[in-house]
Amino acid sequence: MAGLLEGHIAAVTGGGSGIGQGICQAYAREGARVVVLDVNLDGAHETVGLIKAAGGKASAVRLDVTDRQACRDIAATIARDGNISILVNNAGINRRNPITGDAAAVAKDWEDILSINLDGVFNVTHAFLDQLRATRGRIVNIGSIQSFVHVSWPNSAAYTTSKHGVLGFTRALAAELGKDGVRVNAIGPGLIETRINAEARAKNPDMVANVMRHTPLNRAGKPEDIAGPAVFLASDMSSYVTGCIIMADGGFRTV
Template sequence: MPLLVSHIAAVTGAGSGIGRAIAAGYAREGARVVLLDINEKAAAEAAQEVRSAGGAADSFALDVTDRAACVALAKTIADTVGPVSILVNNAGINRRNAFTSDPDAVIKDWEDIMAINLTGTFNVTHAFIESLRATRGRIVNIGSIQSFVHVRTPNSAAYTASKHGVLGFTKALAAELGKHGVRVNAIGPGFIETPLNAQVRANNPDLVKIFLDHTPLGRAGKPEDIVGPAIFLASDLSAFVTGSIVMADGGYRTV
C-alpha cells in the first residue's frame, strides 16, 4: 500500500532538482502534492508531469523570502486544496565566492543566501504551522553535508552558515513541536547533480573531482537519491524519529 495516502504535501523549490523529484516521489506514494517555486512555469510543468503519471498535484508561485506572501499562500492552499500535513523546505541557493573576494559580492551572497536558505525556511514553516499542528504533520528540511562541515573546496561562508542554521532550526522545532505530534527532521544531501550546480559541473571539473574523490560510493548523487529518505521521514515508517538528519551523501562525512 502507498505510504502517504491521505496526506497533502507542500514542497518548496519544487520546479526542479531535488524538490521536483521529492514531489513526484510523494505523489507515487499517494500524497496530493502542492509544488511551490519562485518559477511559476517550472512548478506548473512539474505538477503537470505528476498528473500525467496519475498523481494529484497543484502548483503555485512562491518567493520564500516574502513572509506576507507565504502567509497568504498558506491560507489559499488551506481553503482550496486542504490542510497541509507534510512540508518540505527545499528552496535554496548557493554561490561559490571566497569570503575575501569582492566585498560587495560577499555581502550580497550573505544576504541572498540567508534570506532564502534560512529565513525562507522559517517563513514557510511559520506560515503552515497551524495546519501542521492540526494534522500532527511532518516537516522535512533540506540541509547539507555543510550542516556539519565546510567542504574541501572554495565556497561561500554564507552557504555553510545557512545550512548549519537549518539543522539547528530542525532540532529546535523538533523539541518544541513534539508535544503537538509534529515531527521535524532533515536530510543532508552530498554532491547532487541538479540545475543549481549544472554550470559549476560543466565549467569546473576539478571541483567535481574533489567531491568525488572524497565520496566512498565514487559518484555524484541524483535528485532521485533523496526521494527515499524524504518518503521515510514523511511516512509512518519514521513514527519515532524527530530532530534527526538523514545523510544522503554517498559516505562523504565518513572519510
C-alpha cells in the same frame, strides 16, 4: 509498500526543479496530493505536468519564500482545500565567492543566500505551523553535507552558514513541537546532479574529483537519491524519528 502517503497533502518549496521536483514526484507516487511551491511558476507547472502524466494529483503555486506575508497568504489559501500534513523546505540557492572578494558582492551574496536558505525556511514553516499542528504533521528540511563540513567546498561561507542554521532550526523545532505530535527532520545531500548545478560542475572538475575521492559509493547523487529518504521521513515508517538529519551523501563523511 505503495501508498505510504495516501491521504496526505504535501507542500514542497523549490518543487519546480532538481531535488524538489524529485521529491514532489515521489510523494505523488505514494499517494499524496502535492502543492508545488516555487518562485519559478513555469518550473512548478512542469513538475505538476510530470505528476499528472503519471496519474498523480498536484497543483502549482508561485511563492517567493523571502516574502513572509506571501507565505502566510498562500498557506491560508491552501487551507481552504484542506490542511497540509507534510512540509518540505527545499528552496535554496548557492553562490561560491570568496569572502575576501568585492565587499559589495560578498554582502549581496550573504543577504540573498541567508534570506532564502534560512529566513525562507522560517517564513514558510511559521506560515503553515497551525496546519501542521492540527494534522500532527511532519516537516522535512533540506540541509546539506555543508551542515557539517565545508573543506571540500571553499568560497561558500554564506551557504555553509545557512545550512548549519537549517540543522539547528530542525533540532530546535523538533524539541518544541514534539508535544504537538509534529516531527521535524532534515536530509543532508552530498553532491547531487541537477540542472541548476550543471554549469558549476562543468566549470569545476577538480572540485567534483575531490568530492568523488571522499565518496565511497564513487558517484554523484541524483534527485531520486534524496526522494527516498524524503518519503521515509514523511511517512509513518519514521513515526519515532524526530530531530535527526539523514545523510544522503554517498558516504562522504565516513572518509
